[in-house]
Amino acid sequence: MAHTGTTTDVLIVGAGPVGLSAAAELRRHGVRCRLVDRLPARLPYAKAVGIQPRTLELWDRMGLIRSILEAAVPMRGQLTYVNGAVAARVSLELPPDVPYGFAALPQYETERLLEEYVVGFGTHIERGTELVSFVQDPDGVTALLRGASGLTEELRVPYLIGCDGAHSVVRKTLGLSYEGGAFPEAYMLGDVVAESEWDLPQGYALRCEHRADDGSLDDVLVCIPLPGDGRYRMSMKVPPELAEPADTAQAARPPRGGGSPSDGLAHGLQDGRGPDLSHLQAVVDRLAPGPARLSQLRWSSVFRISHRIVGRYGEGRVFVAGDAAHIHPPTGAQGMNTGIQDAANLAWKLALVVKGEAGPALLGSYDAERRPVGEEVVGRTVRHATRGLENDPGDLTTLLLREAQLLVGYRDGPLAGAPYGPVDAPQPGDLAPDCGGLDTPVAVYPLRLLDVLRDRPGHVAVLYGADATGLARAVAAARAVAVERLPLDVVALLPREADPDTSPDLGAPAYRDAGGEFARIYLPDGDTGFVVRPDGQLAARFPLGATTAALTDCLRTLSVPLRDPVVA
Secondary structure, rough: EEEEEOOOOOOEEEEEEEEEHHHHHHHHHHOOOOOOOOOOOOOOOOOEEEEEEHHHHHHHHHOHHHHHHHHHHEOOEEEEEEOOEEEEEEEEEOOOOOOOOOEEOHHHHHHHHHHHHHOOOOEEEOOOOEEEEEEEEEEEEEEEEEEEOOOOOEEOEEEEEOOOOOOOOHHHHHHOEEEEEEEEEEEEEEEEEEEEOOOOOOOOHHHHHEEEOOEEEEEEEEEOOOOOOOOOEEEEOOOOOOOOOOOOOOOOOOOOOOOOOOOOOEEEEOOOOOHHHHHHHHHHHHHHOOOOEEEEEEEEEEEEEEEEEEEEOEEOOOEEHHHOOOEEOHHHHOOHHHHHHHHHHHHHHHHHHHHHOHHHHHHHHHHHHHHHHHHHHHHHHHHHHHOHHHHOOOOOOHHHHHHHOOOOOOOOOOOOOOOOOOOOOOOOOOEEOOOOEEOOOOOOOOEEHHHOOOOOOOEEEEEEEHHHHHOOOOOOHHHHHHOOOEEEEEEEEEEOOOOOOOOOOOOOEEOOOOHHHHHHHOOOOOOOOEEOOOOOOEEEEEEHOOOHHHHHHHHHHHHOOOOOOOOO
């Protein structure tokens, strides 16, 4: 057995979208990591295909968005048929201020693009390598890895993240609870091409239901469009000849698509016989709104659904994210996106701690912020799966914003600063909304706030002010606080009536709110400062005259106890 000392900062177990996202954020912040996965190669399965607008915003911040947009297809809505008649048409139309819509992309393509991004930082997936065991102590984690050759390696690391799925070795080794339940029904998935005359608007999913006389759902077909002419990922109930009792669906074998041996949890793709083209064709023939001939079956599987969440998202120096922390029905494509956002939340905090710019106490905010999100997602997807999306309370715009994961906030979390300004304005803990209409004296085209934030891995102070002298003073104060505490980019933002050609040098990159969108969306109370976290949430909002005190309080929250022993 080889013994390896501390040569990396974070060990990530599992190289799916969540593990790759954690690696991407850590490397973007300059933190060393190793990324291991027990599978010898990327799986060619579509699996999770829905990409939420919030995830696209995170990828934009990383500088990954162009390759994603070139590979994905839009998801513009869903057409629902009940007993052969059109019952509902839902358009996924978000407010015009939202920069990205809903998209579909096969999971293997998402993984490929994330892997290429990570490789650009010099980090490669160590395939065929599995975590056998680990122990932790106050100073680090000792992990035992087994490589593809069968040789073992003992690795010492400061931190470990388990992104190893529903059957997580990391979660089970930590002894974390995983409470919830399971759906009795089994479903089947297929990635196929449909040659049809369906009159579907471009980018629309198709849901076909058959309901009994008492209104109960007894048959269903869901078709999600994928890149490629006539290509869909279809899901439907399993026919009796492929069904397997829920209590025996997880025998003592690894589930298809990876994972550890069964722990009695029936979730995800199942091993055993998958449906063939005739099984899928039979459902299409009886439920689809018109004839269709299926061909080019790329893969298929039987899958089962559970809904569970851990009691806490980590312990000591070890954390879990994604399916290792929460699983739920696939309704609304919430699972992978929630996991990616778990990874983004944890990674920037780990980066500050590893680099000595924050104290370990910061890591406690991961569970405090993300576990309530996981609980809400699990509850909502179970509700939608059993009662339908249309029974969710609230207007359609609010419902869509929630499905887009644009309403996720941490106002009650330990890092949110004090509110300031109008009560209906974005406040600390909220997502920092994007806006357009910014300009500079050089650019002759309008910019978005996302353009300003892109490729800035740390916190960004956006200082908005009409008084150039006061704005320059606030910029100097912000830079002084940042030098004293931790890296902080500073951006100056002038109101639309300002003339940038006559403005003095403000000591920071300067933009003008030429379209007035920033003022309309952020509702600044006079000259106002904002701090945007690396994951795009607002950390602080304050009057410019209090820049030094406000930023000191904001950054103290992150940097204790290493940099400020006065604060416990």
